Amino acid sequence: MRIVVRNVRKRFGKVVAVDDVSFEVKDGEIFGIIGLSGCGKTTLLKIIAGILRPDSGKIYFDDVDVTNLALEERKIGFVFQDVRLFNHLTAIENIAYAPTLRGEQDREELVDWLMGFIRADLSKSTMPTELSRGMQQKISLARAIASEPNLLLLDEPLAGLDARIKSTMVFELRDMIKDVGVTAIYVTHDQWEISSIADRIAIMKAGKIIQIGTPEELYYRPVNEYVATFMGGECNLLNAYSLGNSQFKIGDLILKGSRNIENGRNVKLAIKLDAFIPNGRFEAKIIERNFMGPFTRLVLDINGIKFIAKMPSKQVFNVDKVFVDIDPNKIVVFER
Numbered sequence: 001m002r003i004v005v006r007n008v009r010k011r012f013g014k015v016v017a018v019d020d021v022s023f024e025v026k027d028g029e030i031f032g033i034i035g036l037s038g039c040g041k042t043t044l045l046k047i048i049a050g051i052l053r054p055d056s057g058k059i060y061f062d063d064v065d066v067t068n069l070a071l072e073e074r075k076i077g078f079v080f081q082d083v084r085l086f087n088h089l090t091a092i093e094n095i096a097y098a099p100t101l102r103g104e105q106d107r108e109e110l111v112d113w114l115m116g117f118i119r120a121d122l123s124k125s126t127m128p129t130e131l132s133r134g135m136q137q138k139i140s141l142a143r144a145i146a147s148e149p150n151l152l153l154l155d156e157p158l159a160g161l162d163a164r165i166k167s168t169m170v171f172e173l174r175d176m177i178k179d180v181g182v183t184a185i186y187v188t189h190d191q192w193e194i195s196s197i198a199d200r201i202a203i204m205k206a207g208k209i210i211q212i213g214t215p216e217e218l219y220y221r222p223v224n225e226y227v228a229t230f231m232g233g234e235c236n237l238l239n240a241y242s243l244g245n246s247q248f249k250i251g252d253l254i255l256k257g258s259r260n261i262e263n264g265r266n267v268k269l270a271i272k273l274d275a276f277i278p279n280g281r282f283e284a285k286i287i288e289r290n291f292m293g294p295f296t297r298l299v300l301d302i303n304g305i306k307f308i309a310k311m312p313s314k315q316v317f318n319v320d321k322v323f324v325d326i327d328p329n330k331i332v333v334f335e336r
């Protein structure tokens, strides 16, 4: 189902929690919303679900205006940060809950199919409380999917889980959601998690959406410094000025950027850590290194200017200098 959010606003006293937000979620898409604590993510989800009414604006499911429909009429599946399973039912009964209510004969098939995603041998009598929190959260998702919702809303479902468990679970959740093909909105403040699970992402700040794009677009084409530093971890931010012809000067160094700015203008360059290409024309002294497996994080000195870079470990093993180029496509230019 396609979801349209149009000019939605919600205020709590003096706090504008959601400030003129508009976006569309395509049918079958996993749409991510990311932003710092308090930026309005949960409020927005509640408005889409019908738990809260917006002060103004509209919500459409396909082409139907649902702004005034109650929660029960919207057919929405939820997964929250705190696991909310029925602890008096077994894990399997939890998954089968909605199909059982509907009185469906074929519910075993649906439940078996969902169980296929949860690679664990749950016995018929396993209770939710016997399971790890990660597993409980997978059961929550399976239960939500089994209710065959129009839309799945996930609000920080993996928050508080161990980073290692989280990094594999995020792919399992994505597989489950994609296989069933349900439209989903996934909220978190973890940028790695959102980039792994979402087809497109909206970045929220203080109630507003700053940019919407694929993970790659947000990473390589951020619209401002906020997005550049928010997505994709560390980023070099450097003051420079334009020489025209997409060339920029920082100290004695002249770099080519991803777009042209009028000669003489002050700019800020956002240079991603993966912009540094080995065997280039700039000599870079390695001042610091942190081994991270396939990549090594380096602090480089090029003509007296410091850069943070991430390069393939085997290219920088046991050397104290490297020759690099900086990929112009990975140098984003902002006017100052």
Ligand SMILES: Nc1ncnc2c1ncn2[C@@H]1O[C@H](COP(=O)(O)OP(=O)(O)OP(=O)(O)O)[C@@H](O)[C@H]1O
Pocket (backbone or CB within 6 Å): 012, 015, 016, 017, 035, 036, 037, 038, 039, 040, 041, 042, 043, 044, 189
């Ligand atoms: N029922 C309410 N009454 C008053 N203020 C509220 C209410 N719900 C949310 N707010 C305020 O609205 C703003 C947005 O809150 P919201 O819970 O939507 O943020 P969030 O992005 O989900 O944050 P978090 O990442 O911490 O969950 C905050 O300033 C919050 O204090």
Ligand SMILES: [Mg+2]
Pocket (backbone or CB within 6 Å): 041, 042, 043, 155
């Ligand atoms: Mg929240």
